[in-house]
Amino acid sequence: MIRLAVVEDNIHTNRIICEKIKESKELTLVANTYNGYDFIYNLNCLKVLPDAVIIDIEMPKIDGLICTSYLNLKYPQIKIIGVSYYANISLIAEFITEGASCFISKHFCYPEANLFKDTYGKFDLLNHSIRIALNNESFIDKILVNESKTIHKSISTKINRNKYIEINSTSLEEYLILNAANLSFPEIGMIMNKSIHSIKNYYSKLSEIFEVNNRAELTSFCIKYGLVKLPFFYESESY
DSSP, X not given: OEEEEEEOOOHHHHHHHHHHHHHOSSEEEEEEESSHHHXXXXXXXXXXXXXXXXXXXXXXXXXHHHHHHHHHHHOTTSEEEEEESSOOHHHHHHXXXXXXXXXXXXXXXXXXXXXXXXXXXXXXXXXXXXHHXXXXXXXXOTTTSOTTSXXXXXXXXXXXXXXXXXXXXXXXXXXXXXXXXXXXXXXXXXXXXXXXXXXXXXXXXXXXXXXXXXXXXXXXXXXXXXXXXXXXXXXXXXX
């Protein structure tokens, strides 16, 4: 059985995706959450990790792009399938750069709709994407990106963070990513399973390294130098 997780904040869409998974004899749902924070927290508590995660872009607490960066750091073995109704090429490229294997439109939730039928007929897009991802290959939904257009990957945040020898632990990298989600110290501590004292020490060390005065400045520095990425910097269309 292929173990899957779903991270989708829209209740109706979430239900449809979960139902499609449960209908398959080859798929099993091991985690279902409505925001990135709950997903990452629950993931750190699971005894058996999912093989792949289906993850939305725009979500409360922690968005899909930050989740993808976090997974690429902490759980690179989990395959990532990004989903959205609408996403521009730049944003899709950043998801792929950060570690997603596939990116598909949520129109697979409505296979009888003309847009999906005209493009794919009775093709099972979700199952196809899952198998492509588990085969270490990549797939981009042609409803979102015309086949004639090429996705150009940028430099990943992981590569950019590795340029700083002062960021000498996974915990510091983990804090940098979670700090960009504008979480409180206790919330970050819950995810990292660290005391608030430890979390504040990570912040203090990074503030000293990058010579910033507060958490907002730390996030701005990280965005400027590509150490973290946020979706709204790549938006030119609505989701």
